[in-house]
Amino acid sequence: MQLIDKVAFITGAAAGIGLGIAERFAEAGAVVLLVDWDDNIGTSAAARLQSQGKSAHFIQANLAEPADITRAIESALALCGKLDIVVNNAATFLGKPVEQITVAEWDFLMAVNLRAPFLVAQAALPALKATRGTILNIGSTAALRVFSPNLPYITSKAGLITMTKLLAQELHPHRIRVNCICPGAVDTPALHRAIDSTPNGTAEWDRLHAQGYLTTPEQIAAVSLYLVSDEASAVTGSIVVADAGAMLS
16 A cells, blocks of 8 residues: 555644554655644644655645635645645534524634535645546545534535545546445544543543443554555445444443
8 A cells, every 4th residue: 555656635644643643645646735724833743744755745725715825725735746645624513502502613614624624625636637636525424423412513524425425426437436334433632632521531531441441543654555545446435434443331
């Protein structure tokens, strides 16, 4: 599963799952474009990969802004001349009861979690047609087995699953593959913030560790590498659960 001479555009790549994917793709020989809103963390992540002899660049973008998405794709093409892989990983979380969610919060979450993957795919489409590339969306098992209070987040991830299937169908004539990974609980800074902010955070960490349901960015990155590689040439429109068996409990 090598990605020699491939160019990968990865959103939300400054930390967590996105950074794990960028690191694994770079190890496999890809040029990785780390796209994130956080300039400092993103620049540092790209510099760290470069210091290891990897080909990496950071592109700052606020994915809630359509113009930033267009600029990010244009920057990627200016840097590398092509795109082979797009990973829609960036997402934001909102664990509020229904009656407390504001219109502004709903709109921002949907802009980042659902509209941005569509706009990224749309902007990258001419380049992906030229390379017969692939799109990988990062969903969540929360869209498959819901839990409250997470209505906006779960709704956005359910939409991303459906979008994956429709994009795979529409782009198949161009030989562009589109798949979605649904991770469970992944040991990332975002998960730490979410769990630690709850009253029973310590008990939840104990449960995840005891039951073996806590996965790592590296594990999700390994599945991602397979799905974007030529080894998965027959796989498109698939929703792949990667949750260490949590959905079976």
